[in-house]
Amino acid sequence: MSRLWLLIGLVSSLINFAHADPAMVSTSIADRFDFPLGAPNGDGYERSRGFNVHGHLGEDWVSAAGPGAVYHAPVSAVANGVVTLARDFKRSWGNVIVIRHAYYEGGELKYADSLYAHLDKIFVAEGQPVNRGQEIGLVGNAHGLYHPHLHFEIHHNVTIGVVHTSATRSLANYADPSIFLTQHRVLNPVHEKLVVNVNTYTMPTFAGIPAKPFYTANAVTRVASSGSPKPSIFQSLFGSKP
Ligand SMILES: [Zn+2]
Numbered sequence: 001m002s003r004l005w006l007l008i009g010l011v012s013s014l015i016n017f018a019h020a021d022p023a024m025v026s027t028s029i030a031d032r033f034d035f036p037l038g039a040p041n042g043d044g045y046e047r048s049r050g051f052n053v054h055g056h057l058g059e060d061w062v063s064a065a066g067p068g069a070v071y072h073a074p075v076s077a078v079a080n081g082v083v084t085l086a087r088d089f090k091r092s093w094g095n096v097i098v099i100r101h102a103y104y105e106g107g108e109l110k111y112a113d114s115l116y117a118h119l120d121k122i123f124v125a126e127g128q129p130v131n132r133g134q135e136i137g138l139v140g141n142a143h144g145l146y147h148p149h150l151h152f153e154i155h156h157n158v159t160i161g162v163v164h165t166s167a168t169r170s171l172a173n174y175a176d177p178s179i180f181l182t183q184h185r186v187l188n189p190v191h192e193k194l195v196v197n198v199n200t201y202t203m204p205t206f207a208g209i210p211a212k213p214f215y216t217a218n219a220v221t222r223v224a225s226s227g228s229p230k231p232s233i234f235q236s237l238f239g240s241k242p
Pocket residue numbers: 049056058059060150151152
């Protein structure tokens with residue numbers, strides 16, 4: 001009897017240990033994929049530049065209402081998943097979010113990463129589970145480098161992250177985003193959670209701003225959404241700190 005309790009204690013401590021690993025995060029299986037702008041169907045938005053596996057490895061999305069109208073448009077998670085990367089890389093990427101999705105296709109468990117770049121604001125933190133349609137950031141211009149647009153990618157290879165040179169340019173590694181979304185609008189519903197490893201990337205050698213602290217259930221979800229704090233009424237009126 002005492003051996004049984006010892007065994008139970010051992011197993012439960014192993015389970016607790018596994019849950020404590022910040023690289024392993026529980027996610028809901030993706031039940032479908034929607035569009036990142038004008039969710040769920042992309043209404044009001046259009047591609048200004050398409051995908052080319054030998055050139056542009058994602059798609060650029062803008063507002064159908066005209067140039068600039070996409071600026072600060074809300075960006076939505078295309079499916080249930082876990083935020084694996086959410087940080088400002090400066091340079092050409094600007095603010096980037098990558099979300100890992102687990103889904104079943106033809107009875108087979110598969111993974112895909114969705115990438116959202118040049119954002120003005122990031123509302124999520126690394127390690128945070130997100131739901132399809134959840135607002136994760138706002139469209140930006142990569143710190144003034146480009147006309148405002150969303151650069152959006154889908155990776156089959158979940159070791160790429162933001163380093164394109166870490167995988168060969170092939171359709172096995174990169175998906176044409178619109179084709180992928182269109183082909184995965186309806187999936188077999190699986191009401192199941194899955195623990196995924198979110199620590200699979202090689203980080204770029206150029207300097208980016210360090211990630212926000214790993215998400216915990218009690219942490220704020222709108223990380224990096226606030227700029228400098230607003231002055232109090234007192235400061236506004238009298239121009240000095242109370
Ligand atoms: Zn682009």
